[in-house]
Structures are given as C-alpha cells and as structure tokens.
Amino acid sequence: MKNLEMKKSRMKNHKIQSTLSSITPQYSKTLLLLRMSLRHNRGKPPNIYNPDEEERKSKYPIANYVSTQGLSKPLKTFTQTLSSYHIPSSVEEALSDPEWAQAMVCLEDERMLLLQLKSILKFNAAASNKLVSWSQSADCCSWGGVTWDVTGHVVSLDLSSEFISGGFNSSSSIFSLQYLQGLNFANNTFNYSQIPSGFGKLGHLIYLNLSSAGFSGQIPIEISRLAKLFTIDFSFYFPGVPTLKLEKPNLRMLVQNLTELRELYLNGVNVLAQGKEWCQALSSSVPNLQVLTLPSCYLSGPLDSSLQKLRSLSSILLDNNNFSALVPEFLANFFSLTQLQLSSCGLYGTFPEKIFQIPTLQVLDLSNKKLLQGSVPEFPQNGSLGTLVLSDTKFSGKVPNSIGNLKRLTRIDLAGCDFSGAIPNSMAGLTQLV
Template sequence: MRIAFFAWLFSITLLLSFGISTVPVHSQCLNDQSSLLLQLKNNLRYNSAVSVKLVNWTQTTDCCRWKGVTCDKEGHVIGLDLNRESISGGISHLSSLFSLQFLQNLNLAYNNFNFTQIPPSFGNLTRLTYLNLSNANFAGQISIVLSSMTTLVTLDLPTLYFPGATSLKLENPNLLKLIQNLTGLKTLLLDGVNISAQASQWCEAISSSLPNLQVLLILRSRSFSFRLGQNNLSAQVPKFFADLPNLRSLHLCSSNLHRKFPEKIFQVSTLEALDLSGNSYLQGFLPQFPSNGSLHTLVLSKTNFSGTLPDSVGNLKMLSRM
C-alpha cells in the first residue's frame, strides 16, 4: 500500500513539475490589436529589403507571434520594438500606433523620421513605462505632452548632433516643465538634445523632480554650456549628483565641463559607471574611495585630473575599466 501511495505521489509530482510547467502559454492576438498593427504597417514607409519585422507582419498569422510584438495574456499588445526597421518619413498624429492603449514598451530607435517633431499623440499612450526614440531623426521642440506620461520609467531621447543640424530641443517647455510630473523616471537619456536652461536651472529641475533617477546621460549636450559675461562657454559639474541616492551611471563625456569636479560624486556607493572623458578643462583628483564602492567603469581620459592614485582604489572590487 505504501509503495502504491508513493508511486502515486511521485507521478503527481512529475505531472506538476514537468507536465504543467512545460506547456507553453501563448496568448492569442485580439482582432482589434491585429487591425491596428496592420494599419500601422501600411501607413509607415520602410525598406522591405532591410526590414526583418514589419515585412513579416501578415493577416494570416497571430500578431502576438510577430517579431517586435509582445502581448499580455489577454492578447493586448503591450510591447512594440521597431528598432532599426529602416522606417523613413514622419509619423502622423492620427497613426493607429497611438490607439494601442495597453502599450507599455515602445522602441522606435535608429529609424529616420526625417527631422519631424515628436507627435503630441504620444500622450495617448498612458500606460507607457519605456519610450526609446533615440537616434531616430526626430527634431524640433519636444512636446509638452511627454510630461503627462507619468508612468514613464525610462525616457530615451538621444539624438546625433552635428553643427548646423536640426536637433531635438527643450526651450518651451523647458527641462523643468518636461520632467516635473515624471517622478518615477529611473533612466533619462538626453545625449545631443539642446537644453536651453543654464546649468543651475536644469540641475535644480532634476534634483527636485526625479528622486528615483539612476541613470543620466547627457553626452555632447549643449545643456552644460552657459555664458558668464565675456568668458568662454563653460559649466561646473553640479554637486547635487552626489545626493542622488540611487545613481548608478553618470556619463558626461565631451560636455565642455570646466573647473573642479566634486569629489563626493566618486563616493556615491551605488555609482557603477562614471565617464568624464573629453572634458580637457575639467580639473580634479581621485579621493579616498568608500569600502562599499560599486564602481566598475571609470573613464577620465582627456581631462585635466592630477595627483596620485589612492590606495583605497583597492576597495573597488568590481573595477574593470579605468
């Protein structure tokens, strides 16, 4: 009897451990979601010889199985990744994209939207937590509607900047107005965006509005430059970075930084990556590092740092690049 009982128990355990857990769970796309995606495909211009996602979207297959599409268990589209899909031209504010009401993650990076403005209809995507429009050739003033997207955790807006080229800019609304409601942001990437505010203003905006910020990227951004009388364009690195309790990554390379770098920033225990390269007038020295330091990347090339390497660099057990 006991042998029979244990045999039964063993078979049930196998069924629960293997039989049930290995059955693939795949949601079926809702008709309205499929229709919206096909409308989007038909209204976008893209190179079918380069595309690997859009080109394979067909009415005969379940849209939840399409490349670049993620669905929830009810069949709503919650993720759309059209990164590097050779999309060209603008995107209409009436696009069916903005009717995907359950969308949480959207990636349109590395396409060519032909220096058009970011459509205000992005504000319709009220569930969005991740928005990546990096290097997609959007240009002009960033719409105030992005400030209403209060669920955003990651806002990725880097743009390739060339002298004389049209780029994304933050003038009206300025940076403060854009981020004042985005208190959940953990990652803010503004590489190459023209931020019109003085350094003191955008620093105050970030420190007061983004308590959860972990990653800030403002490479080659003109935001670090402001005019002091007849002096050359320059800016001092703000001390407030040392007060961000969750800061993990800070990239400020080639940003025309001057004066002394605040040594307390080196001592932020959560900081994992710091890149100050390409700021030839930025001065400073390496202080004593904390025993619980997390730095694994420290780049100071082409800066004006001086002094000796402190013994406490040995505290940085994870340091792999310097």
C-alpha cells in the same frame, strides 16, 4: 417629566439585578467576564482567508483532505483530467507551448490596427525582420516585435531597427492601441519629421524609446500627459543634422506630470537651460529619477544644489555641456551612484576626493577639462570602480599603490595629466585591464 424618567431607569436596573441573581454563580461569573472583556480588534477589518498562508501555518492543511470520492464518475474523471494539465505561470511560458499559444487569441480589432499600421509605414521589406511577419495568414502570436497579453490586447510594440522612413503621423492607427505600455521606434530614419502629437492618447505607456529614429523639431507637449512613463529615451546626436528641442514646452513643462519617471535620456536634445532652471525642474517633478543623461544638451551652470534632492540617482551623464563652474561637493552625496560622466563640460577647480570613494561608483570620466585639478586618493579594498578616465586634466601627484585594490578595473586613462613618480607595482595585479 424628569422624575418619571428617573423612576423608569430605577425599575429597569432592578429588573436586570433580579435576572442576574436568578443565574447560578458559575454562569454569573462567566457572564460578568464576558461583559467586562474588551474587543482587541475593535475597528479593525477581519483577516482575509489566504490559502497559501493557511497552508504554511496549519498543522493539517486542507489540501490533504480534499477528495473526489463524493463526485459522480463523469465529474471525477473530468477533475482528474483537469489536474493532469500544466497551467503556465506566465504569458511567455504559455506562448512557448503550441497548444496554449493557439488558445490565446488576439483581438481582431487590434490585429487589424496593426495591419493598417503596416500598410502606411514606409520601410525596407528586404531588411525588415518584424514588420514582414505581419500578415493575415500568419498566427498573430508569431508577429515580430508584438507582445499580446492574455486578454488579446497589444501591450508592447518593438519596431526598432526596421528601416522605417515615414508614414507615421498623429492619425496613425497605433494611437488607437489603448492598452499599449511599451513602444520602441529606435534606430529608424524618419527623415527629420516631427514627433506626432498623438502620443497623448497612449495613457498607459510606461516605456517610450524614440532614440536615433530621425525625428527633429519641438518635442510635443502631449508627451507630458503620459503620467505613467517610467522611461523616456529621445537620444539623438549627429553633428550637422537637425535635432530635437525643448523650447515650448521646455524641460519643466515636459516633466511636470511625470512623477513615475525613473530614466530620462535626452542625449543631443537642445534643452538650452541654465543650471538653476533645469536642476529645479527635475528635482521638483521627478523625485524618484535614477538615470539622468543630458550630454550635448546646451546646458549651462552652475549645477544647482536642488539636484541633490534626487537621492535615487545611479547614473549622471552631463558630458559636452558648458557649465563653467566648480565641481559641486554634493555629488559625493549620491550614495547609489554607479556612473558619473563629466567630460568636456567646463567644470574647473579642485575635484572633491570624496567622489572617488563612493562605494558603488563603477564609471568615472572627467576627461578633457584643462582647468580641472586634483589628486587620486587611496582606494579601499574591493572597490567597485571599473572605468577611470582622467585624460587631459591637471590631476597631479603620485598614483597610489592602493589602485591595485580596484580588481574590477577594465579601463584607466591618465594621458595628458601631470602625474609624477613610478607606475605602482600593484597595477600588475589588475588582470581585467584591456
């Protein structure tokens, strides 16, 4: 059997050689080259035609040779008329044109959901600017606080400062707006009611603002299901009134699925957590966080080193907590930091001078810490610092003449410190001070 296969193979090779020998030398060489060449793009997908790219690369773009000459007269007239119309490049531009706005329809079911929402909300109609514009007779594109996309879906709802006092619960029609990406109920008075659990149904939410809206009690676990959230703002702090809290779920449970989160505002929310707990909760779940504001959140210290994993942080506000710890030097490693507020938070010891010299830093507030000491370093030319507040601390020594390099400085407060010496003459050149 094996001898038979070898015989067949020899016969096949002989036939190929005979065929090649019958081809003229010129074509034989060409065939050999073609047979020996390797495909440089083996395993790679073909290039996709891109008209914009082709027009940039091509010496003779195809647009120069498109003609309506071969079209019938009616079709030619139609194409020329169509070419004369301006097509908006954005929804905002389209809505500014009455003809386009009229052509953009709002889906009837979502329109009715909004009217149903208005009917159950308790609000001051005399003070309202947005809800009062929602009516059957009015063009839905003119409804205040509502943003529709080109397909007629509601994608954003801004009902901030509408004097709403109630009528918002988990059965609200708002939770049927499945395409909603932005929701703002800030600055209303919901009479210390709880945040409805229905938020878990709004899976496309990117922006959620319930700041100073009058909610209190436990923040619902359903918020943790909103995996696309970019911004959360639950800020609310008025002494003597009920506040929001994070117990069950705690902070770790709230952010465990929020990997896209960039901005977290929990001012005044009762988080009640120790340094290692809240620092690790954030560093392990929201790696791209840029804004962290946790003033008056009943946090304790020390600040855990895991916090420095949040390399994108640009704003850190931790005022009015009780850390009772040294100021960590790793705060100088946030190279994108623009705002650092640590007033009245119990930090003590010597403040690291490196933090002053973060090139992007615009706001630094270390006030009301009698156990915090340090000195003000030399400032480089064209520093970014615009606000410097060191009042009621133990900072001492001389204020350097290089403070005059802070041309953007609008506020400086050194009251109650232990500085000595004359006020630098260079401060006369700080024309932005108010």
